[in-house]
Amino acid sequence: MAAEPEICVLSNGRITANIASWGATITSLLVPDAQGDLADVVLGFDTLEPYLKGMAPYFGCIVGRVANRIKNGKFDLNGVEYSLPINNGPNSLHGGLKGFDKVVWDVVERKDGEYPSITFQYESKDGEEGYPGDVTVRATYSLPEATTLRLDMEAIPANKATPISLAQHTYWNLAGHNSGSILDHSIQIWAKHVTPVNENTIPTGEIMPVQDTPFDFTTEHKIGDRISDVPGGYDHNYVLDSGDEKNGLKHAAKLKDPSSSRTLDLWTDAPGMQFYTANYVNGITGKGGAVYGKHAGVCLETQGFPNAINQPNFPSVVVQPGAKYKHAMLFEFSA
Known part of the structure; x- marks a missing residue:
């Protein structure tokens, strides 16, 4: 059995992250503004208990075995049909009823010093949540x-081909987790296309240009400027196809808060990014008694495309036995 869940601290004197072994979850992240004043820029809870009780709408966690939605919770692989738990309308979402966000990961390595790191490991079993x-x-x-957080994820199937697509599901509010709506934040997304969705938020399979639509963030826009033109708000996969590259990672997004001037530059090697504006968050009491309402945070979930396992024209998320799934992201903060 894995150990009792714990919260680990990762700090270099400039930024400090609290990361729980439950779901490999970022529970808090202190980042300086231009004056050096620290704010906690992620939504979450003060203690582990609300996470353990399932009260978090995926606050800060790693989701898998497959992030995002799989249509009707079904897929065929090597002639076998697999059925997954349905937990989001007619779909299976973020790995099912007990995905990687709802298990204890083992802390297998810790490094202190100038470049500290923590490595978590989880052994997912054959048949877990329906996956092979x-x-x-x-x-x-x-x-x-000094002000950069990096996440490197990898996964190796032992004995069967399986879909794998992990995502980091932090809700960001660069003004501070308790500062209300992110609609005043501005964002630039290096994507000229999105994957439009049907009424169940499943991609239709189309790769749609964002030009002349409210999905166009190829230049910087306030998140709130056109959100009313998107029924329900933003919850869409962007095709990361136009960012500069750095060390094998491409520029995915730049998020800015006007009040603190904090900026987050996100870099990744994933093909897609779910841009989600916390449309379904509704009166959750979080850290320090802060109440998180609709649009209290924004998620930038780098990922394989949603429902890719059922969409042959999307980049494949199937990983063969012994092969290695790899997914990295860099969160660069400045002010």
Whole structure:
């Protein structure tokens, strides 16, 4: 059995992250503004108990075995039909009823010093939440620079081909987790296309240009400027196809808060990013008694495309036994 869940601290003197072994979850992240004043920029809870009780709408966790939605919770692989738990309308979402966000990961390595890191590991069993094969999953959070958080995820299937697509599901509010709506934040997304969705939020299979639509963030816009033109708000997968590259990672998004001037630059090697504006968050009491309402945070979930396992024209999320799934992201903060 895995150990009791614990909260680990990762700090380099400039930024401090609290990361729980439950779901490899970022529960708090203190980041300076231009004056050096720290604010906690992620939504979450003060203690582990609300996470353990399932009160978090995926606050800060790693989701898998497959992030986002799988249509009707079904897929065929190598001639076998697999059925997954349905937990989101008619779909299976974020790995099912007990995905990687709702289990204890083992802390397998810790490094202190100038470049601290923590590595979590989880052994996912054959048949878990309906998925085929045993998979060993690792997630390493590190602080490679003064105000940069890095996450490296990898997964190796032992004995069967299986879909794997992990995502980091933090809700960001760069003004501070308790500062209300993110509609005043501005964002630029290096994506000229999105994957439009049907009434059940499943991609239709189309790759749609964002030009002349409210989905166009190829130049910086306030999140709230056109959100009313998107029924329900933003909850869409962007095709990351136009960012600069750095160390094998491409620029996915730049998020800015006008009040604190904090900026988050996100870099990744994933093909897609779910841009989600916390449309379904509704009166959740979080850290310090703060009440999180609709649009209290924004998620930038780098990922494989939603429902890719059922969409042959999307990049494949199937990983063969012994092959290695890898997914990295860099969260660079400035002010």
